[in-house]
Structures are given as C-alpha cells and as structure tokens.
Amino acid sequence: MASSMYVFQISGIKIRTKKRKLVHGIQQLGGKYIGGSVYQKGSTHLIVTQVLSSEKFLAACAAGKWVVTPEYVLDSVKSGSWLAEGPYEVAISPGSAAAFYPVRQWREKVASGSLVGAFQGWRVLLMVQEPGRRAMFKRILKAGKAKVYRCPPSPHATITHVMAKPVTENSKTHNAPCYPVTHIVQHLFGSHCVDMNFNIKDEPAEAQQASFVGVDFSELETELREYVIKREGRTRLVFLEFLGYHDPYRPHSQAAEADFSNVGSMIECGLFVEALDSIRSTVFPGLLPPAPYLVSLLEYALQGDAPSFFFRNFQQVLHSLLMTNPPWLAPSTVKKYFSQVLQCPQCKTGLWPFLETAIRYCLSSEDTCHPLPGPTLPTLLRFYSDILAFVLKLFQGELHSVTTGDSLLPQGVRVSQASASGSLLYATFWTVWERTTLLSRAVKQLTQLLVQASVWEQAAMEDHTERDARQKLRLVENLLDLLSVMVEFWCQQHFKLNQNLVEKGLKDLAEHIAVISQDVSPVVLVELVVRIPSTRLKLVTADAMFRNLCCRNGLTVGDEPLSLKKMVSSYLLALGSLGESPRRADLRGEPISHSWTSQGTGSGIQSSSVNETSPGKENIPRGLNRVNAAGETLLHRACKRNQVETVLQILALPGTDVNVKDHAGWTPLHEACNHGSAACVEALLRHRPAPHLHNQVGGVSPLHDALLNGHMDIAKMLLEHA
Incomplete structure (x- = not known):
C-alpha cells in the first residue's frame, strides 16, 4: 500500500552519489522510484532542488502532484517513516516578498476535487513541427487533463486553444485563439513566471538527460541570473514576450465569446473570489473583461479583507491583460480601458494619484487620497508594491515601443508620434499645458517621494531592520526606474524637435532634485545618484548636486556643459577646497612631508644631495x-x-x-x-x-x-x- 502512495520521480539532480542516496532512501521506506527522462503519470511525488523548467516539473504541477525537495526523503529516513510533505514543498522567494509555492494552488484544487487538472476543459490543437518537442508538450498538456488533437483535427472536434511553435499565419486560421507554447507557463504560474524567469527548454528531454551527466546547469544558470539581476539592481524588461501574442490591431474574428453576466451577479452577491476566478480564464487577445468588474474587485482588494491568494490572482489578471493586449499596440479604446482600471476606485482621479497613494502607503504615510486600512497590512503593502511594479512594466513597454520604432513591431503596426503623445505615461505625468516642461506637478511629487524613500531606506538599514530595508530597497529601485523611464520617454518625444528644450528640462529637473535633497546625508545622495538607471539623468543630477554644494560653500562653478575644460577650470578649485581629508596625515606620519627619517640621518641626506661632481x-x-x-x-x-x-x-x-x-x-x-x-x-x-x-x-x-x-x-x- 505504501509503495502505491509514494511513487517518486527525480528531476534536476545530476550528481550520481546524491541521486543514489535518495533512491536508496525511497526504497528503504517502502516507496517506489520511476526512472527515465520523461514524466510518468503513475508518479505521486517529484523531487527537485529548486524550481525548474523541465518537463517533469511542469507536468507534475499541472497534474497537482507533490513537488518536494530532497530533504523530504532524507529527513523521512532519519525519522523512520514518511513525514508530512507540506514543510518540504518547493518554493521561490522573489525579492522581498513572502515565499511563493508554484504547485500548491493546483495540488489543492485537484485534492479537493474542484479540478482534475490545471488544463481541465482544454481542447488543444498542438501545432509543433519537431516530433520530440511535440511529444513533450503533449505529455505536459495531458498531465493537466487537456485533450490534445493532431493537426489537422477531425471535422467534429471542438478546439478551445491552438498552441503553435512557431506561431505562423496557418496556425491563426483555426476557429480558436492561438497562443505560443509559453502560454502553458503563463497559465500555470501567472505573474510569478516573471520572478521564476524560465522558458521551456528547446532541447528534447531525452537529449537533456544524455548530455553533460554530472553537471547541474540549471543551478548554474539560476546563480548567474540572480547575480546579474543583483548587479543591475532591477528586473530586465523582456519586451519581446509582449509581441509573442496575437496582434490586438487584428483581433480574432472567431475569438471566444465570454459570458460575463455571471461575473456581475457574483460581484453583486459578494462572491469576489469566485468572480475573479471566472475572469482569469477569459483573458484573450482582443477580449477584455468589463472594466467596472475589475474596478469592483480592486475596491474589494483595497479594503484589506481579501485573502492573500486573491491579491496574487488579481495581479495575474493584470499581467495577462498587459501581455495579451499591450496598450502601445492597441487602439485608443484599450488605453482608456487601462486608464479606467488603474485608478483609485473611490476617488477616480487618474493613475498618478493612485500611484502616489501606493507609494505613500509603502512609506507608512497618512497623506493619501483617502483614509486606508490601518495599521499597515502586510498583504496590502505587498499588493501596492506589486501595483507599482506592474505600472512600471507598462511604462517600460511604452518607452520601448517608442525607442525601437518599427524594428520590433508586428508587420503592419506603426507607433506614431500622435499615439505616443497620447500614451498612458504622458497622461499620467503631464497635463496638456505641462507637456513642454519636464518638471510637471506630478514629476515634482515623484522626486519628493523618491528622496523620502531613500532616507527611509538608509534609516532602516542603520537600524538593522532587514525586512523594512528590503521593502524600502525595492521601493527605491522601482521609483528610480519609474523616474528614469519617464525622463527618457519625454526626451525621446522632444529631442528631434527642440534640443534646447530637452537640455533645459533636464537641467530644471536636476536642480529641483538637488534643492529638495540638500538636507539629506551625503551617503544617501551618493548611493541615490549611482543607482539612477538613466545615464543622462545621472549626469545632470550629479552636476546639479555638485554645483549646489559649491554654492553653499561660497564657490563658483561654470554653467557650461560637462567637459574636460569644466573639470580642469571649475571643478578643480572646488575639489581642492572641499576635498580636504585627514587620510593624508594618517598615511604619512606628518601633514606635509613624505619623509619618515630621524634627526640622526638628516645631515647625511643633506650632504648627499649636494650637486657636486x-x-x-x-x-x-x-x-x-x-x-x-x-x-x-x-x-x-x-x-x-x-x-x-x-x-x-x-x-x-x-x-x-x-x-x-x-x-x-x-x-x-x-x-x-x-x-x-x-x-x-x-x-x-x-x-x-x-x-x-x-x-x-x-x-x-x-x-x-x-x-x-x-x-x-x-x-x-x-x-x-x-
């Protein structure tokens, strides 16, 4: 009986001694081990060291199986019997957030009987050319209880999803929405797939098992990725993933028609969790759930009474909307849709007041658009932080579309100056009368909040409050990215038309930052300037802060642009006056001499230096x-x-x-x-x-x-x- 309840597969462990120890432990406790490089539906547990992009992991997740770390077997052997799996379930910890268990939601639903698999009800037409890859995706889909058809399907088959690799015009002609195969990962993990940051591998599983035995490349790739992200200080924008979906300019003529009437009834009855679950399954390219429903769900979330998984699911819906209907490629109606959803559901005054409220809540400030639940709730704090990160990603997409022009856009789609000037980013930070100046009212408020967050971060680090320090660190990084994206976007819009206007705008913004931060510790300012992602903003800000420092010390620095002449002629005098340091005396032994000789050697030195021949x-x-x-x-x-x-x-x-x-x-x-x-x-x-x-x-x-x-x-x- 025990052997049928504990049937194990192992993935990602290439060290033979470690794998042999796990297999021996499984057999010692009466369990069963299934080898091989592909997923076996008869397994009950999967052992991995971390989240992987392997077939076994994705299939086990879709089937609702237990996915545990090797310590589960090792500790069970020590205790002499199988332990509870919960404490050993594999998890990820993205940044400062609480641990996320990628398999738990599907395992609990399968265990409760509400689902038989993650892909229940899916009827998939799988159009993958390479046979080995097609077999792998078929096993993953069938593990989640999807029905998979071969191309061409039978005339009587009802198709709900077309999954293709690569996506071609032929794959879009069937009577169902078309997705790339990466939609499997997006469906399983939602917005957390960004934190997990993996793609389904291109090689067949059999080839992966046979090559490089004894080398754990997945762990090496994870370490390298974490190191690069830590060095850059921010998450990279993978813009191409936005373009992997169907073009919103040409929505599916036979797009799935979703019935949202039940969603409205659920919201009226207070069934917000059930309403959100219904919306999650109806986000397709060219198909948007009614904005009032999302506004109602957002209002429920901001009351602070929603469970933690509701916040996570709401974020998943937002990311799905952004991925399938990016506003920079869509008609103006989609921009209005995002504007209507991304605002305070009570005040309804636009996106910037909503962002300002989110930032102030993270800073524990009471100056918000309306009173918020208090004291600060960890789940709501995390939700506001995720909202800020989501809006940043949206703005990064708009900036990228303007920067790259037509080079990366789908054929037939162009981003004109008119559409760029009507973007969400423009509408957020500038009114119609402020667009010729970089220093708008919203920008001033953003810089003030950035300086305040930097001071809070330094104070938290000095007090050794690690949790607060991590939270403020992420907030400062997001605000710096937001300010840099906004500056780069504005400069892109005006540089070709009026270069002098851009230079004046940058100078005004830098001087404003220098003035509002003149009472801040130099340690905080140095760290703040170094972490600015935008190179042009970093240069003008450093120049403005230096000139402000010189002015307060009675020194004059020229107004000419940054150059070697300015460094030699103007900065040199300031450096000489401001750069006095006690370090020299510590190094030399006396303030103005390198000589460490005693008085007894002085006469000898003097006589030896006489220039005689x-x-x-x-x-x-x-x-x-x-x-x-x-x-x-x-x-x-x-x-x-x-x-x-x-x-x-x-x-x-x-x-x-x-x-x-x-x-x-x-x-x-x-x-x-x-x-x-x-x-x-x-x-x-x-x-x-x-x-x-x-x-x-x-x-x-x-x-x-x-x-x-x-x-x-x-x-x-x-x-x-x-």
Missing part, C-alpha cells in the same frame, strides 16, 4: 646611488627640494627608473606633487617613458597629493597631460 664623472650627480633610511633615491630628494637641474641630469642618464619607489611606495612624482615642485613635475612628465600617473599609496595618487596640498597648477598640469 667628481673630475672623472662630470655628468653624473654625486650620491646618485645612495639611498637613505627611508629608501629615497637622489631623484626623490631632488624632487622634494625642487632641484630641477639635478632632476634633468638624472633623467638624462641611461637606465634611469623614473618610477622608482621608496620603502613606503612613494615615487619621485609623488614627492614633486606633494612639495609643489612644479618644474620637477614638468620635467618628469616630459621624460620618455613617462611616469605612471596611477601609482597609489593607500589610495593617494600624485593628483591627490597635489590637490590635498593646494598645488592647483600641478593638478592642472597632470590632468592636461593625461
């Missing part, structure tokens, strides 16, 4: 090969005393090492810059080979030496030489 060696300075207690050569000592004639004599000798270092690591160029020996610096720079300008001791380069000691003429000389 012997009768037989008139061109060789006396004491050339002598090194004092600090390791300083005659070239070091001549540079310290600005004895340019001695320096020229030494440099004229063959084999002279111009980069020779004393015991502390200082070079002759360091000493000349430190002591203000401008003539010696000029002589060293003219020498060939030239001295290394990047030699550092404790982070102090020759340029640092000149700046820290106020030798601006030498610093300018070094910059011009470099």
Whole structure:
C-alpha cells in the first residue's frame, strides 16, 4: 500500500552519489522510484532542488502532484517513516516578498476535487513541427487533463486553444485563439513566471538527460541570473514576450465569446473570489473583461479583507491583460480601458494619484487620497508594491515601443508620434499645458517621494531592520526606474524637435532634485545618484548636486556643459577646497612631508644631495646611488627640494627608473606633487617613458597629493597631460 502512495520521480539532480542516496532512501521506506527522462503519470511525488523548467516539473504541477525537495526523503529516513510533505514543498522567494509555492494552488484544487487538472476543459490543437518537442508538450498538456488533437483535427472536434511553435499565419486560421507554447507557463504560474524567469527548454528531454551527466546547469544558470539581476539592481524588461501574442490591431474574428453576466451577479452577491476566478480564464487577445468588474474587485482588494491568494490572482489578471493586449499596440479604446482600471476606485482621479497613494502607503504615510486600512497590512503593502511594479512594466513597454520604432513591431503596426503623445505615461505625468516642461506637478511629487524613500531606506538599514530595508530597497529601485523611464520617454518625444528644450528640462529637473535633497546625508545622495538607471539623468543630477554644494560653500562653478575644460577650470578649485581629508596625515606620519627619517640621518641626506661632481664623472650627480633610511633615491630628494637641474641630469642618464619607489611606495612624482615642485613635475612628465600617473599609496595618487596640498597648477598640469 505504501509503495502505491509514494511513487517518486527525480528531476534536476545530476550528481550520481546524491541521486543514489535518495533512491536508496525511497526504497528503504517502502516507496517506489520511476526512472527515465520523461514524466510518468503513475508518479505521486517529484523531487527537485529548486524550481525548474523541465518537463517533469511542469507536468507534475499541472497534474497537482507533490513537488518536494530532497530533504523530504532524507529527513523521512532519519525519522523512520514518511513525514508530512507540506514543510518540504518547493518554493521561490522573489525579492522581498513572502515565499511563493508554484504547485500548491493546483495540488489543492485537484485534492479537493474542484479540478482534475490545471488544463481541465482544454481542447488543444498542438501545432509543433519537431516530433520530440511535440511529444513533450503533449505529455505536459495531458498531465493537466487537456485533450490534445493532431493537426489537422477531425471535422467534429471542438478546439478551445491552438498552441503553435512557431506561431505562423496557418496556425491563426483555426476557429480558436492561438497562443505560443509559453502560454502553458503563463497559465500555470501567472505573474510569478516573471520572478521564476524560465522558458521551456528547446532541447528534447531525452537529449537533456544524455548530455553533460554530472553537471547541474540549471543551478548554474539560476546563480548567474540572480547575480546579474543583483548587479543591475532591477528586473530586465523582456519586451519581446509582449509581441509573442496575437496582434490586438487584428483581433480574432472567431475569438471566444465570454459570458460575463455571471461575473456581475457574483460581484453583486459578494462572491469576489469566485468572480475573479471566472475572469482569469477569459483573458484573450482582443477580449477584455468589463472594466467596472475589475474596478469592483480592486475596491474589494483595497479594503484589506481579501485573502492573500486573491491579491496574487488579481495581479495575474493584470499581467495577462498587459501581455495579451499591450496598450502601445492597441487602439485608443484599450488605453482608456487601462486608464479606467488603474485608478483609485473611490476617488477616480487618474493613475498618478493612485500611484502616489501606493507609494505613500509603502512609506507608512497618512497623506493619501483617502483614509486606508490601518495599521499597515502586510498583504496590502505587498499588493501596492506589486501595483507599482506592474505600472512600471507598462511604462517600460511604452518607452520601448517608442525607442525601437518599427524594428520590433508586428508587420503592419506603426507607433506614431500622435499615439505616443497620447500614451498612458504622458497622461499620467503631464497635463496638456505641462507637456513642454519636464518638471510637471506630478514629476515634482515623484522626486519628493523618491528622496523620502531613500532616507527611509538608509534609516532602516542603520537600524538593522532587514525586512523594512528590503521593502524600502525595492521601493527605491522601482521609483528610480519609474523616474528614469519617464525622463527618457519625454526626451525621446522632444529631442528631434527642440534640443534646447530637452537640455533645459533636464537641467530644471536636476536642480529641483538637488534643492529638495540638500538636507539629506551625503551617503544617501551618493548611493541615490549611482543607482539612477538613466545615464543622462545621472549626469545632470550629479552636476546639479555638485554645483549646489559649491554654492553653499561660497564657490563658483561654470554653467557650461560637462567637459574636460569644466573639470580642469571649475571643478578643480572646488575639489581642492572641499576635498580636504585627514587620510593624508594618517598615511604619512606628518601633514606635509613624505619623509619618515630621524634627526640622526638628516645631515647625511643633506650632504648627499649636494650637486657636486667628481673630475672623472662630470655628468653624473654625486650620491646618485645612495639611498637613505627611508629608501629615497637622489631623484626623490631632488624632487622634494625642487632641484630641477639635478632632476634633468638624472633623467638624462641611461637606465634611469623614473618610477622608482621608496620603502613606503612613494615615487619621485609623488614627492614633486606633494612639495609643489612644479618644474620637477614638468620635467618628469616630459621624460620618455613617462611616469605612471596611477601609482597609489593607500589610495593617494600624485593628483591627490597635489590637490590635498593646494598645488592647483600641478593638478592642472597632470590632468592636461593625461
């Protein structure tokens, strides 16, 4: 009996010793192991180390089977009997959110009898050319209880889905909506497929099993992906996935007609969960559920009484709408549809007030469009954060469509300037009278909230409140991305028509950010500027903050654009005055000298530096090969005393090492810059080979030496030489 209840398959574990240990444990407890590289419907459990893109994982999910980690078997062996599977169910943790169990919703529905499989009721015409791939997709669909037909289907077959790889015009001619095979993943995991970030592999399962035995490439790919996302600090926009669906400009002539009358009745009776489940299955290209129904469901969610899975399902519906009906490719009616849905259901004042409320709720601010449930609810906090991320993705799509023009759009579709100016992004941040300025009222409010969120993030990190720090970190990243997308979109619209207008708009915005953040800690400001994704916004913001800092310290910086001339002529004076640091004294032992010699060696050094010549060696300075207690050569000592004639004599000798270092690591160029020996610096720079300008001791380069000691003429000389 036990063997029929515990039938295992394993996926993603390539290390033979580990796999052998699991199989031995299964058999020890009376279970059964089924090998092979494909999914077997007789299995009850699947063992994986993490979420995979394998056939076994997708099929087990669709069939509602248990998907557990290897620790389930190992711990069960230790206890001597099978344990409860719940604590070992595979999960993912996207960012700061709670763990998401990708298989649980389908397993619970199958166990309760409400469904027999994730694809119940599907009648799929599978149009995949490669035989091995077609067999794999057929097994996945049949695991979820879908009925699969071969092309061409019988005349009496009723088709609900056409799944093709690749999607061709022929696949769109059947009397059913057409999807790419990636719709399987979208249906199983909804919006979480972005966090899971995988695609169904292109190779047949048999080939995957046979190649590279002993190497877990899935784990390696996951680690690389997490590393890249962490380095970039934001989730990449995969714009092409928006274009993998049917073109909304040409909706299906035989699109499935959905009956939404029952949904309205459910909402009137307060059955919001059931109404949302009905809407989830009726989102197709060219087919939109009535906006008032979504507004009612959103209002129910914002009351704070909805279960956690309701928030997740609502996000899945929004992402499905965006994927199947992207507003930047659709008629103006679709833009109006999103505008009607994405606003506060009570105030109904537009998208920006709704976003502002979401941001302020995440910041625990009471200044919102209307009173919200309090104290702060974790589920509602997560929901508002997801709304902000969703709107960001929508705006990124609009920016991408304008940036790429016609290169990535479906044939026959063009994004004109008129449609771009009528976009949701434009309508959100600018009124009709504000479109010639970058610094609109909504943009000012966004920058104010960004600065406030940055301060909150720093405070949370200093207090070691890790959960709050992660939440604020994600909020700051989303706000920075939102501001950058908005700036890039506005610049794209106006750059070709009026470049001066764009430059003035960027300058005004940067100065506004500098003014509202002048009381913020420099540590926060540095981190804030570094994390701005838009390069042009990052440059003008850094320039504005620097000029604001100089102005408050009584220094003048020119208004000309960023250039080497401005760096040398204007920034240099400011750096010399503002860059004073105690680090130099810590490194050197005394404030203005590199010399660490004692008084007892002073007379010897002085006598050795006298420029005397012997009768037989008139061109060789006396004491050339002598090194004092600090390791300083005659070239070091001549540079310290600005004895340019001695320096020229030494440099004229063959084999002279111009980069020779004393015991502390200082070079002759360091000493000349430190002591203000401008003539010696000029002589060293003219020498060939030239001295290394990047030699550092404790982070102090020759340029640092000149700046820290106020030798601006030498610093300018070094910059011009470099």
